Amino acid sequence: MANTYIVYNGPMVTTAAPVSVTTGTAIKTLLQIKPAANFPLSVVEWGISFDGSAAATPGKVELIDTGAIFATVTSFAAADCMPYNDPNAPANTTAGAASVPLNMTTTASGYTSTGEGTITATRELDLQLLPPTGPYVKQFPLGQFPKVIPGNSLRVRVHFAAAINALCYVVFEV
Numbered sequence: 001m002a003n004t005y006i007v008y009n010g011p012m013v014t015t016a017a018p019v020s021v022t023t024g025t026a027i028k029t030l031l032q033i034k035p036a037a038n039f040p041l042s043v044v045e046w047g048i049s050f051d052g053s054a055a056a057t058p059g060k061v062e063l064i065d066t067g068a069i070f071a072t073v074t075s076f077a078a079a080d081c082m083p084y085n086d087p088n089a090p091a092n093t094t095a096g097a098a099s100v101p102l103n104m105t106t107t108a109s110g111y112t113s114t115g116e117g118t119i120t121a122t123r124e125l126d127l128q129l130l131p132p133t134g135p136y137v138k139q140f141p142l143g144q145f146p147k148v149i150p151g152n153s154l155r156v157r158v159h160f161a162a163a164i165n166a167l168c169y170v171v172f173e174v
Helices: none
Strands: 004-008 028-033 041-050 059-065 072-075 110-115 123-130 136-139 154-159 165-173
Touching (some): 004 028, 028 165, 041 059, 041 123, 123 136
Antiparallel strands (some): 004 165, 028 154, 041 136, 041 165, 059 123, 072 110
């Protein structure tokens, strides 16, 4: 049986609550995952929620594979990639370009982009127009998990007309 892991658009929580991230008003990657060499990953589930208090124009929310172009992000620490189905599964190795199952650098796996990069090819895995007041969760059917090959980037990307705060996550299998 494969191991599953979960990552959020922020560091592993300890004594404080998770910190939501602003969407801004330009397209923005909230979460980016780059599988390590020889570790293709399958997306089991992903979700996002917002803290908007009033109905407004929906925003575009995407789960995409962007090929070899990456956003510049805050890099995950090794503890931010957490075992999900088996608490005894191997933890992510030390953060860095050669870590497993995710590469963890500012141009590999992390959260809250500061630069999107010039994407030349994408593969939409899920695309939704979501209101700023609602959550969204997508669990893929068994055997129908979208796969991301090593060298590619999986992203949760948003674009809203008015900035709101968001929390998102991805559960993946390696």
